[in-house]
Amino acid sequence: MNSKALKIAQEALDIAWDGRLPVNPALLASKLLVDVKDAAGDVVKSTIVVRGVAGTELLGASSQVRLEQTPDGFRFLCEYNSDEISYRNRFVVAHEIGHILLGHVHAGEAMLCHHEYGDTSAQMTQANAFAAALLMPERFLRQVFDGVKSLQQMAEVFGVSNQAASYRIKALRLL
Template sequence: MNKRPIDIVKERLDTVPVNVGAILRALDVDVRKDAELGEDISGEIRRDGERYIVSTSGDEHAFRQRFTLAHELGHFVLHKSLIGTGLDDSKMYRSTEAGDFYNTAIKLAHERQANSFAAKVLMPKPLLKQKIEEMSEGDSKPHISELCDLFQVSYSAMKWRLVNLGWAHKVEGIV
């Protein structure tokens, strides 16, 4: 019996940092980092026959590339039927005419779902909780920058995740 894509993703959320590239490859999706995608494009997912290819812009920080990979993974898992020939995402994670694959089937709600999915993949709740507890000593709380480095995500991604989990009070350095 074939596993559902979401089950393949969930099986691989047990290490810090989560290896998003390995998840994509386990789903038989090719990964191309450091692609030349155009000035305003962070990432894309496109079809090549029966296969899919996810690319990230080589002009962006490695942590942002990881988020972009996870965002495109979200589209693959959640919105595969809407991808068509492809979908590119701007730096604001919106399908845009600036890329090769302006996709009007992908709405703002889909982009938000892909962002939320990416945050959950890169910062799984059980692992984030475990690391916060391990890094806390007495009254001392971990600094958000330590968690960013550990999970290899940006400050804004980590802050969003902590706020949405109701855990902002468990760390220092959130402004």
């Protein structure tokens, strides 16, 4: 199941990443087009819009993502709590992009995410694996790993939390 998430994250990087670290998930998202079926069953291209909002607008969630129809067509709207710390928001945005690209988001349904530790549902696990792979591309992580002196230094290079860096390092069996 996570192999699909890892594959799709790599494809997104190949299509839209400028090669600079840390990966900017919002910028990457703005360069992607996602296939969506309209009411007639035709496949149309949809954009991804990412924006920070006050936490109160998210009704206690860390983020939400939805597919909506606008006069210009369909768009995925990913909103995150801009009151949170930057490395958390970067992971949250990458996580929501994962939900979009993995096909978890459907028209007319807002997907609220609380990003609580211990949520092991299949969709959350897939989106987390996607986010980790997107923010810490394997090839670059392996290169950086040998040159850093601490987990904190590794996390800073990729703009993620120590916990996210630790998870990715273990997932790649570098420790």
